[in-house]
Each structure stands twice: as structure tokens, then as C-alpha cells.
Amino acid sequence: MPASMDVIDIEALSLTFETGDGPVQALSGIDLKIAKGDFVSFIGPSGCGKTTLLRVIADLEQPTGGSISVNGTTPELARLDRAYGYVFQAPALYPWRTIARNVALPLEIMGLTRAQQEERIARNLALVNLTGFEKKYPWQLSGGMQQRASIARALAVEPDLLLMDEPFGALDEIVRDHLNEQLLQLWAKTKKTVVFVTHSIPEAVYLSTKIVVMSPRPGRIHDIVESDLPRGPRPLDIRETPEFLKLAQRVRDGLRAGHSYDD
Amino acid sequence: MTKPTFFRHSVVPVLTVIAAIIALWYVAALFMNHSMVVADAQLKGLAFTPSATWYRSWALDKPLLPAPHQVVAELWRSTAGLSVTSKRSLVYHGWVTLSATLLGFLLGTLLGIFLAIGIVHQKVMDKSLMPWIIASQTVPILAVAPMLIVVLNAIGISGLLPKALISTYLSFFPVVVGMVKGLRSPEAIHLDLMRTYNADDFQVFTKLRWPASVPFLFASLKVGIAISLIGAIVGELPTGAVAGLGARLLSGSYYGQTIQIWAALFAAAFLAGMLVLVVGWSERIVMRLMGARPERRAA
Ligand SMILES: Nc1ncnc2c1ncn2[C@@H]1O[C@H](COP(=O)(O)OP(=O)(O)O)[C@@H](O)[C@H]1O
Ligand SMILES: [Mg+2]
Numbered sequence: 093m094p095a096s097m098d099v100i101d102i103e104a105l106s107l108t109f110e111t112g113d114g115p116v117q118a119l120s121g122i123d124l125k126i127a128k129g130d131f132v133s134f135i136g137p138s139g140c141g142k143t144t145l146l147r148v149i150a151d152l153e154q155p156t157g158g159s160i161s162v163n164g165t166t167p168e169l170a171r172l173d174r175a176y177g178y179v180f181q182a183p184a185l186y187p188w189r190t191i192a193r194n195v196a197l198p199l200e201i202m203g204l205t206r207a208q209q210e211e212r213i214a215r216n217l218a219l220v221n222l223t224g225f226e227k228k229y230p231w232q233l234s235g236g237m238q239q240r241a242s243i244a245r246a247l248a249v250e251p252d253l254l255l256m257d258e259p260f261g262a263l264d265e266i267v268r269d270h271l272n273e274q275l276l277q278l279w280a281k282t283k284k285t286v287v288f289v290t291h292s293i294p295e296a297v298y299l300s301t302k303i304v305v306m307s308p309r310p311g312r313i314h315d316i317v318e319s320d321l322p323r324g325p326r327p328l329d330i331r332e333t334p335e336f337l338k339l340a341q342r343v344r345d346g347l348r349a350g351h352s353y354d355d
Numbered sequence: 356m357t358k359p360t361f362f363r364h365s366v367v368p369v370l371t372v373i374a375a376i377i378a379l380w381y382v383a384a385l386f387m388n389h390s391m392v393v394a395d396a397q398l399k400g401l402a403f404t405p406s407a408t409w410y411r412s413w414a415l416d417k418p419l420l421p422a423p424h425q426v427v428a429e430l431w432r433s434t435a436g437l438s439v440t441s442k443r444s445l446v447y448h449g450w451v452t453l454s455a456t457l458l459g460f461l462l463g464t465l466l467g468i469f470l471a472i473g474i475v476h477q478k479v480m481d482k483s484l485m486p487w488i489i490a491s492q493t494v495p496i497l498a499v500a501p502m503l504i505v506v507l508n509a510i511g512i513s514g515l516l517p518k519a520l521i522s523t524y525l526s527f528f529p530v531v532v533g534m535v536k537g538l539r540s541p542e543a544i545h546l547d548l549m550r551t552y553n554a555d556d557f558q559v560f561t562k563l564r565w566p567a568s569v570p571f572l573f574a575s576l577k578v579g580i581a582i583s584l585i586g587a588i589v590g591e592l593p594t595g596a597v598a599g600l601g602a603r604l605l606s607g608s609y610y611g612q613t614i615q616i617w618a619a620l621f622a623a624a625f626l627a628g629m630l631v632l633v634v635g636w637s638e639r640i641v642m643r644l645m646g647a648r649p650e651r652r653a654a
Contacts, residue, residue, distance in 0.1 A: 178551040184542075187647070197562065202552070229648075
């Protein structure tokens, strides 16, 4: 195999949903390469196909045109290989399971022993600061804590690829900053590849090595911004630096340009 | 919730309604039995004062409509007043009906769950079975029950099982309908999650569909247990059964023993209420074990 370093390689990909009132072109002409260890954000107005693109990578939607490879193989084989962890926009915890048993869910399915499960549960709950909440049920936790539990559940699979769909979208600013910082530290430490959907410019610029600016109708890539901020853990106040603001401005311009024609 | 408001909001209205029903019942008994008393008096050449006529209307041996106190007295006599092994004890007859009810309910529940699992997992079963399942319930059970019992008797099956099978026939239906809905109730996002883990159908079933369907199962069981009891009673009617609440109803009507009929009716209603309560309690226990948020009752 021509071993490219790309974890994800997408070429001329398109996806059209057949709906009751005719076809909806959700994605069109998507070309994107994501290298191992990248932290890539998809940003764009709602309805521009961010979720759909992430779901195509995860083999939860089937593209209607173009090609895509994940880990050098098809998304389906990558999924069957449990190559990625997926964090949905909502926590999607099972209400009848405690937090610990929710984290254990993928581990049970993977057939890990009880001891292995316990070890991974403890380690990943600690990682998202939820130690001590093992026996709680989801409804007993705040929205932010539930989302952290769902991140712990995705991490417990120990995937090299993490797909996250607006995981912090519903959280307040302070919690979000904190989780952003933690996520970046985790990424720097574990050298995972992360694909992250957001509609927040500061979040995208703060986290990413590469920012994919998308525009709607049909969903497509408007601009790909390579970040020149240092890789690895970044202090939160990097957001005040001129380099950061310049990147943010470029992303903002991209979003504006992508938007302008239908105003 | 404080005690006085509980009293005002629950106890008082319930008692008021019961008192109203009892009062209406006495009035109805008076109207329905009055002419019997008058006819009887004419026959014997007697003349009763109005108050004596009233009193007698509520104390006839075989009234058209027995008065509440007569039914209560009969209930008391045939439960507490007799050994439970006596052939006239309502406890004995209640037990006979209850055992058929429970057996039929158990079989119906298992059958219903089994069919629902098949229907949810096999498109062919969904298409081929569902119309028949619905059609099965459009057949009047009163017509089917005698045939079923006679046929089963002919092949040597008698006693508990034929009655139980009528309960099964009635009670599997709400279970199928509820469980099909319940097993299909998981949200798309919960199913997607399973897909990202490459879970197989069995894992999706045990870890997602089954637990998600539990509230639906209990809703079905509450209906199922009540109609199981009806099934068992209906099953006792055409056989000339010697035991069971259905048999009491039937023999009561043969001999014009209206008081006995009403007592059996009340025993059946009481049994149904208790069975539904027991299902409700188990539901609460199971839901608590499954970590459900304790429900806050609306005032
Ligand atoms: N399952 C679906 N069926 C039909 N249309 C869909 C479906 N999922 C998404 N879409 C449409 O595709 C477009 C992109 O949606 P989505 O990827 O969710 O956007 P985003 O995540 O950027 O907000 C939208 O117009 C949406 O209505
Ligand atoms: Mg989205």
C-alpha cells in the first residue's frame, strides 16, 4: 500500500439526501486530507454539512459520489475495526446505566475483562474529572458533566482517531474553556488525530492545527486554514495574541465570504 | 406533599364519589325491587306501609338488584365465613380463577415478547405476522372460547390449561404491540452509538433495545393482566365449570342468585385491581433498580 501519512483522505466527495421534497445536496466537491496527529476543526454556519461530513468519515452516512479512505481503508472497515471514537452533539448516555457502566458500554461490547474495564473506566473518568461520580445516573449530572462522561466513553475505546461533533456546543463559556484546555492537553499527550466540529471561531482557532471553513447550499469547503500557532498544549491566553487574532480574522472572513451570496 | 392536602385532594373526592355511588345504588335497588315487593304483598293479601316496602326492597332473597349491604354481607359470608377449601368459598373460587389467570398471563407475556422480538428483527415477520395478530383480536372471544375449550377437551386437555390459553390469547396482544413499540423506541443517536462500536444485533438487543422497552413492557403488562383475568372467567363460562369466579357467575344466574352474582363480580373486580396494583409495584421497583429518576407526582 502506498503508505501515505494521511489518516483521512477525501477526494471529490459528495452526498445527496433523497428527501420527501426532493434531493438535498448536503456535501459537494469535498477534498480533504487529514494527517496523523492533526487536530482538525470543521467550522461553518449550521446546515453546511459539518455533521454529515463527520458521519461519512464514521461510516454513519454513505457518500453518493467521490472517494474516502480512513486509515488507508474504507470507512466501513475502519468502523468494523473500531478505529475511532465518536462524540455526538448530545451526550447520548443510556439512562438506565450509571456513569461507570456507560463508560463500560463499548468495553463490554469489545469483550474486555471486568478488570480491564474497571481500569479503563477509572483512568478515563479521572481524565475528564469525573472521579467519584461512577455510581451516579446521568440525570443526576449537569449537562457539562454528562458530555464529559460521553467523552470518557469515547476515550475508553482508546482509538487513535477521535471524531467530535460540537461536543461543547451546549455548555457555558467557562466550562467550555476548561474542557478545551483539557482536550488540547489530552491530544498533545496521546498524539491522537482529532476531527472536531464547532461553530465557534475562538474554539476552532484555539484547538486546531488545521481549520476547515465550510459554507452551505451545497455544503462545501470554502477555505482550509493551516494554523501557525505552536502545536501541543496552548495556554488559554494565547487567544489574546496577534497571531491568534489574525487566524481568527481569516476564518471570520472565510465564513463571511461563504455566506455573502445568499444574503 | 403534606397530609392535609393529601386528605383534601385524594381522600375526600374519592370518598365523596363512593358515597354518591352507594346512595344511587340504594335508590336504583329500591326502584327495581319495589314492584316485586308490592306484587308479593298483593299475593299474600298484605298491605305494607311505604317504609316497610322500602325496607323489604332492600332485603329480598333474590332481588333484581341487591342492595350494597346484601352484597357486602354475602362477600363476607363467602370469604371470611367459610373455610377456604369449601366449594362455596369465594377464596377457593378466586384462587381457581387466579391460577388460570397467572398461567395464561405468563404464557401470553412470553409469547408476546417472543413475537415482538421476531417482528422487530425480521422484516418478513413484521409483514406476515402483524395482520394476523391484529385480526386475532377482532374475533369475539365469547365465540372462540367454547370452541377452544371443547376442542381441547376432545384431545384430552382439560382443567387449568384451556382457561389459561384463553387468557394467553387475550393478553399476548397488548404485549406484542407494546414491545414492538418499545424495542423500536431507542433514539437514532443511541443506535448510531452502537454502530460506531460495531455491536452485533444481539448486543444491540440486550444492551439497548431490551432496557429501552421496559417501560413499554410494564404498560402492556397492566393491560395484559386485567384481560387475562377476563379471559380466565370467560373460559369458565362455557364449560359448565364447577369452580372459579366464572362458575359462580354462571350458577348464580341459573338459580337467580343475584346476590351471589354480584358478590362474584365484586370479587373479580377486587382481584383485577390487586393484580394491576402488583404489576404497578413491580414496575416501580424495576424502574428504581434501573436508575430512573424518582417521579415527582403532580399535586
Ligand atoms: N438524514 C438526513 N436527511 C435529509 N437531509 C439531511 C439529513 N441529515 C442532514 N440533512 C441536511 O443536510 C444538510 C447538512 O446538515 P448537517 O450536516 O447536519 O449540517 P451542520 O452539522 O453543518 O449543521 C442540511 O441541509 C440538513 O437539513
Ligand atoms: Mg451539526
